[in-house]
Amino acid sequence: MSRDPRIHPLFREQDGELAIAGRTVGEWIAAAGGRTPLFIYDRAIIAAKIADLRAALPTEVGIHYAMKANPMPQLVAWMAGQVDGLDVASAGELRVALAAGVDPAHISFAGPGKRDFELELAIGAGVTLNIESAREFARAAAIGDRLGKRVRAAVRVNPPFDLKASGMRMGGGAKPFGVDADKVPALLTEIAAEGADFRGFHVFAGSQNLSAEAIIEAQRKTLDLVADLSEYAEVPPPLVNLGGGFGLPYFPGDQSLDLAAVGQALGKALAARDPILAETRFVVELGRYLVGESGVYLTRAIDRKMSQDEVFIITDGGLHHQLAASGNFGTVIRRNYPLVNASRFGARDAENLNVVGCLCTPLDKLGDKVVLPATEVGDIIAVFMAGAYGLTASPTAFLSHDPPAEMLA
Ligand SMILES: *Cc1c(COP(=O)(O)O)cnc(C)c1O
Numbered sequence: 001m002s003r004d005p006r007i008h009p010l011f012r013e014q015d016g017e018l019a020i021a022g023r024t025v026g027e028w029i030a031a032a033g034g035r036t037p038l039f040i041y042d043r044a045i046i047a048a049k050i051a052d053l054r055a056a057l058p059t060e061v062g063i064h065y066a067m068k069a070n071p072m073p074q075l076v077a078w079m080a081g082q083v084d085g086l087d088v089a090s091a092g093e094l095r096v097a098l099a100a101g102v103d104p105a106h107i108s109f110a111g112p113g114k115r116d117f118e119l120e121l122a123i124g125a126g127v128t129l130n131i132e133s134a135r136e137f138a139r140a141a142a143i144g145d146r147l148g149k150r151v152r153a154a155v156r157v158n159p160p161f162d163l164k165a166s167g168m169r170m171g172g173g174a175k176p177f178g179v180d181a182d183k184v185p186a187l188l189t190e191i192a193a194e195g196a197d198f199r200g201f202h203v204f205a206g207s208q209n210l211s212a213e214a215i216i217e218a219q220r221k222t223l224d225l226v227a228d229l230s231e232y233a234e235v236p237p238p239l240v241n242l243g244g245g246f247g248l249p250y251f252p253g254d255q256s257l258d259l260a261a262v263g264q265a266l267g268k269a270l271a272a273r274d275p276i277l278a279e280t281r282f283v284v285e286l287g288r289y290l291v292g293e294s295g296v297y298l299t300r301a302i303d304r305k306m307s308q309d310e311v312f313i314i315t316d317g318g319l320h321h322q323l324a325a326s327g328n329f330g331t332v333i334r335r336n337y338p339l340v341n342a343s344r345f346g347a348r349d350a351e352n353l354n355v356v357g358c359l360c361t362p363l364d365k366l367g368d369k370v371v372l373p374a375t376e377v378g379d380i381i382a383v384f385m386a387g388a389y390g391l392t393a394s395p396t397a398f399l400s401h402d403p404p405a406e407m408l409a
Contacts, residue, residue: 004340008293021409028298040296041072041291047082050063063290067097068089080102085107087109094107104127112177130155131187132177140196159181160181163205164218167209191234200238207288210249218245226240236279292389299357313355313381324393340372341382353371391403
């Protein structure tokens with residue numbers, strides 16, 4: 001059996017089963033009280049990703065974790081000790097970040113529709129707001145006055161370029177995110193006039209990108225843009241959040257991002273940066289790149305049947321927990337996530353199968369025409385790449401099944 005390169009090498013075989021952090025899936029499920037479906041996130045894999053990033057990126061570039069990729073509180077609490085800050089996008093995420101004991105000075109809050117109670121919570125805690133509009137800043141300033149707190153404000157800029165070849169584009173053209181670059185000078189004047197604490201800029205141009213060239217180009221343009229905009233600020237930006245967009249190879253034929261190339265080019269671009277940014281600190285904000293490969297979604301086969309000449313393995317999981325693997329979260333063409341029979345991880349591939357979830361919808365596919373070892377009712381099917389935008393990005397209320405369990409390995 002040739003191993004799927006999308007399955008992280010720290011996932012191993014033990015006693016014929018898939019093992020995670022030295023325990024077989026059978027042992028993990030027993031530890032969860034026999035419960036399936038079950039998500040497991042392996043910290044050793046996240047630590048390895050962070051170590052790779054630290055080795056590749058220039059030393060003056062910090063790493064922030066974008067919590068929306070996986071907000072499991074235990075995982076966030078552990079991440080807090082591994083990265084240089086957390087980026088949150090709601091009061092709910094902010095509460096988890098604060099409960100994890102993260103210094104509010106290292107938390108930033110982005111999101112185009114922050115409500116007053118969210119602004120209050122963030123300003124009260126001393127978190128940096130990534131301001132998304134002039135109106136939002138005016139609301140924040142009024143709340144700051146009422147609370148007697150100085151607002152920590154960074155400006156999220158909608159850049160006049162996008163991150164080319166991205167899975168999701170979040171900059172360039174008309175967008176709900178950030179402030180158009182040409183409107184930033186007026187906002188900077190407002191920030192100074194209100195006596196807010198200007199923290200810098202946030203530029204996020206896109207997501208799920210595997211092209212080092214495209215990321216390098218966007219980072220260069222971001223440095224030029226923030227240098228130009230800094231001319232209009234009262235003080236140079238203390239921090240520039242360069243965005244991220246580092247993608248993962250989810251599908252056969254995807255090439256991993258060339259991290260070394262990104263790191264080297266960023267080092268050069270920073271060495272040549274405009275002197276107005278001489279004292280500025282820089283961060284990248286990453287979600288899926290840090291946690292995506294660490295997660296595995298375990299489901300149990302509850303039926304096996306033939307329809308015409310095809311075999312269907314029906315599991316107790318599905319798109320209500322792992323929407324992305326069903327191909328219904330931001331993909332145009334449905335392709336399979338890497339998937340194995342975890343109970344027979346050491347066995348030879350033997351049959352063509354369809355692996356589906358338990359929901360009454362034809363969208364609920366986990367593996368469409370996959371080749372697996374002979375698979376029986378009771379076997380555990382593992383779907384990889386489940387650490388980011390898995391449970392958190394899935395419609396758990398759909399069909400009213402119980403939520404899955406989650407464990408941190
Ligand atoms: C979603 C998001 C991220 C994380 O994106 P990934 O593709 O998971 O790295 C980072 N920053 C902002 C502003 C986002 O909206």
